[in-house]
Each structure stands twice: as C-alpha cells, then as structure tokens.
C-alpha cells in the first residue's frame with residue numbers, strides 16, 4: 001500500500017526495468033549476482049532459469065549439428081550410416097490390430113499407473129484404505145497403492161502378451177536391434193534431428209535406429225525394471241526369505257523405481273512430440289488406423305482413445321474405486 005515506495009529499495013526498482021541503462025545497475029557485479037540469486041530462490045524464477053538454460057543448450061546443439069553437417073567427414077559418415085539399418089529378411093510390414101490394441105492399453109494403464117504412483121509418493125493422508133481378505137497378516141494400504149498395484153498386474157499381463165506376440169509374429173524384428181550398425185545409425189539420426197533436417201524414415205516399414213533403440217529399451221529394459229523393483233517393494237515379495245531380501249535390499253529397488261518412472265515420462269514426452277511433429281496424420285494412421293495413408297481416420301480413433309484415457313483419469317477416485325476394490329478386500333478410512 002502506501003508503505004511500498006518507501007520500503008522498496010530504489011535499486012530494486014531500477015533493476016527490474018527491462019533494458020535499464022542505469023550505469024550503477026550494470027557496473028555492480030554484486031547486485032547482478034543478487035538478482036540472479038533472487039531469481040533462483042523463487043519458484044517461477046527457477047523455472048524461468050531452467051527454461052532459458054534448456055533453450056540455450058538446444059540452440060547450441062542445433063548450431064553445432066548444422067555446422068558439423070557441413071564438414072566432409074560428417075557428411076560421409078551420414079552417407080554411410082543414413083540413420084536406419086536394414087531389416088532381416090521376412091520382416092513384417094505395417095501394424096497388426098493386436099499391436100494397436102496393446103499399444104492403446106499400454107498408454108491407458110501407464111497414465112493411471114504414473115498418476116497413482118505419484119499419489120502414493122506424495123499424499124500424506126490417503127482418501128481411503130484397502131486390506132486384502134487373504135494372507136495370515138494382511139497389511140492395510142492406501143487405496144492409491146491398491147490401484148497402482150492392480151493396474152501393474154494388468155500392465156504386466158498386457159506386456160507379457162505383447163512380447164509373446166512380438167516373438168511369434170516376427171514383429172520383434174522391427175524393435176530389436178539385429179546389427180551393431182544400429183549404434184552409428186542412431187548417432188546419425190541424432191545428428192539429423194539436431195540439425196533440424198529430420199530423418200525421413202517410414203515407420204510403416206522400418207523405424208530409424210534411434211527409434212529402434214528407444215523402443216527396445218522401453219520394452220525390454222525399462223518395463224522389466226519397473227516390474228522387478230515394484231515387486232520388491234510390494235506385499236507380494238516373500239519377506240520371510242531373508243537371504244533373498246539381503247541380496248536385493250528394498251532400498252535398492254526404491255532407488256531404481258522412481259528414476260524408471262521419470263524415464264517413462266521422458267520417453268512419452270519425446271515420443272508423442274515426435275509422433276505429432278513428423279507427419280501426425282500418417283503416424284496416427286499407422287498405429288490407430290492400421291493403414292499407411294494421410295487422412296483423418298487414425299486421428300479420430302486416437303482422439304476417442306484420448307477421451308477414454310481422460311475418463312479413466314477422472315474415474316480414478318474413491319467414489320468409483322471403492323466398489324471395485326471391495327470385491328478383492330476391505331475398504332476403510
């Protein structure tokens with residue numbers, strides 16, 4: 001109020017002026033540091049500093065890659081390794097319906113798994129509790145943990161079936177590296193992305209090597225790691241097996257489980273951004289429409305699938321969860 005002009009130091013007011021030409025302002029390094037310090041302390045300021053930092057790093061990466069692409073050795077490297085490796089003979093073309101369905105179930109479950117996992121981690125007082133009806137000494141857990149673990153079981157069943165079908169239909173050849181050349185080709189794809197001259201691969205037939213590695217890691221490394229570490233922390237772990245518990249301490253599982261979640265979050269952000277920015281209609285038609293064409297068919301199926309996911313997000317609350325949870329155990333406060 002009236003006190004503001006008096007209490008606010010004059011220097012501060014000068015400092016906040018964009019493009020200030022005040023000589024005192026620019027010649028006082030102590031004050032400059034103070035300003036950055038102030039920015040770092042406030043939440044919004046920290047976010048802004050991060051955003052600026054990330055933009056600077058990205059801009060540097062683009063300039064460096066573009067410059068590298070003008071040099072002869074890099075040009076011949078990219079000519080030799082165009083960004084994708086040849087598929088083994090007999091590799092399938094396109095996406096069968098089972099793959100599209102499983103991809104959808106995976107997203108649906110994953111969104112709710114990440115959300116409920118985060119709630120388990122951050123909520124002090126759960127909105128309801130759940131106790132199993134079986135076992136000698138069942139533990140009371142939060143309803144969010146019940147949801148998290150129930151969805152995990154569905155996610156693992158979906159994933160196991162996915163791997164079985166990948167193997168039995170030959171579809172694995174598209175997402176498992178079959179030659180060491182996948183590494184230089186992935187580097188080539190990184191250079192092409194970074195120079196903003198994006199690889200023009202056709203995901204209907206073959207993924208670029210960076211995609212192959214990312215999909216392989218998601219399916220065969222990150223997903224099993226999430227399951228294996230989650231199992232260790234869950235009530236399903238045989239806690240009486242003392243030697244086993246000592247060999248594989250719960251702290252180790254906990255230390256891995258959360259970074260895996262962040263890996264998945266990062267994967268999803270980059271994956272969806274690339275799907276949408278490298279020919280959205282065609283890509284969505286691949287995975288959702290079962291065709292290699294540029295029209296809105298796949299987009300609308302994708303849109304409906306998003307509505308179902310949003311519906312699941314809003315339905316995942318005690319009002320709707322309690323009746324389901326009480327089929328398997330006791331729900332309380």
Ligand code: HEM
Nearest residue numbers: 106107110174175203204215218268272275283284286287
């Ligand atoms: C709304 C979110 C998502 C969208 C729109 C989406 C879309 C797509 C599309 C269009 C493709 C085919 C790419 C191409 O034709 O070049 C694809 C493949 C794939 N996506 Fe997603 N995706 C999403 C979320 C996820 C999530 C959460 C995961 C798992 C962590 C995932 C894992 C995969 C895998 C492993 C493949 C390769 C499948 C194969 O060929 O066997 N996706 N996705």
